[in-house]
Amino acid sequence: MIWVRGRARRSLSPSPPEPRLRRLRRTDLSVDTVALARELLGAILVSETDGVRCTMRIVETEAYVPGDPAAHAYRRETARNRSLFLRRGHAYVYLIYGMYCCVNVSSETAGVGAGVLIRSGEPLEGIDAMRARRPRATGRDLCRGPGNLATSLAITRALDGLDLTSRGPLWIAAGTPVHEIGTSVRIGITQAADRLLRFYEHGSPHLSGPRALNR
DNA sequence: TCACTGATCGTCT
DNA sequence: GACGATCAGTGAG
Numbered sequence: 001m002i003w004v005r006g007r008a009r010r011s012l013s014p015s016p017p018e019p020r021l022r023r024l025r026r027t028d029l030s031v032d033t034v035a036l037a038r039e040l041l042g043a044i045l046v047s048e049t050d051g052v053r054c055t056m057r058i059v060e061t062e063a064y065v066p067g068d069p070a071a072h073a074y075r076r077e078t079a080r081n082r083s084l085f086l087r088r089g090h091a092y093v094y095l096i097y098g099m100y101c102c103v104n105v106s107s108e109t110a111g112v113g114a115g116v117l118i119r120s121g122e123p124l125e126g127i128d129a130m131r132a133r134r135p136r137a138t139g140r141d142l143c144r145g146p147g148n149l150a151t152s153l154a155i156t157r158a159l160d161g162l163d164l165t166s167r168g169p170l171w172i173a174a175g176t177p178v179h180e181i182g183t184s185v186r187i188g189i190t191q192a193a194d195r196l197l198r199f200y201e202h203g204s205p206h207l208s209g210p211r212a213l214n215r
Numbered sequence: 216t217c218a219c220t221g222a223t224c225g226t227c228t
Numbered sequence: 229g230a231c232g233a234t235c236a237g238t239g240a241g
Contacts, residue, residue: 062233070233080226097234098224104233117233136236147234188233208234210217 021046021055021173026089026165028174033107036088037063037116037199038181040105044173045121047153054126054153056143057175059201060119060208062186064104066112069191073113083161084113091170093150093160100147103155105164105172119187119198120144122206123152145208179203184213 030036040058047054064071073084083092092104092115104115121143130142130152143149164172180202187209207214
């Protein structure tokens, strides 16, 4: 887990804005997809576009490990999935169903295709901007689901390949502890659908998927 | 709350 | 030409 030093989190109610965010270094990130998927829970995803900072505390991830038939990197490297083959800490942003963007964090060494899908988060800063981008969403739904969170944080294909450990429009900061990590099967896949590679903060009201998966 | 369905288009075979 | 790591709307229980 990647936490702000000396700060514990107990409440599930909306958090106050982080006073100062510490950008994660690449050495903070495990060179292991499953470990990284768990570590990213509680971390802060920061987008700074249109002159507005929007932040979200990650509460749900999925691991797409090397050799995983459900992973976009499974067959071979292509122009689309190239970012998954970058060394850990890079963004893989892709368009799904012609309408929504989803964001992954590359998770292994260079040349190994794997990533962690960011599925849901708890909105922290920039909530007005998020609401402007998704006017019909309620507060708890703003960053619920991979397509929704990308819309709320203005994450587009233009950010594909970005180094999330460097200064830029999208980066990851140290967050706050997750009190209990739940595990389930991944959502929306048909290959390797029985593998327990989805991780979430137990009890969070911001989780996607059916309730039965979040117990 | 869950199941079902249409929307929509880039990517890959 | 088929498919997809999704979402929102609708209707049923």
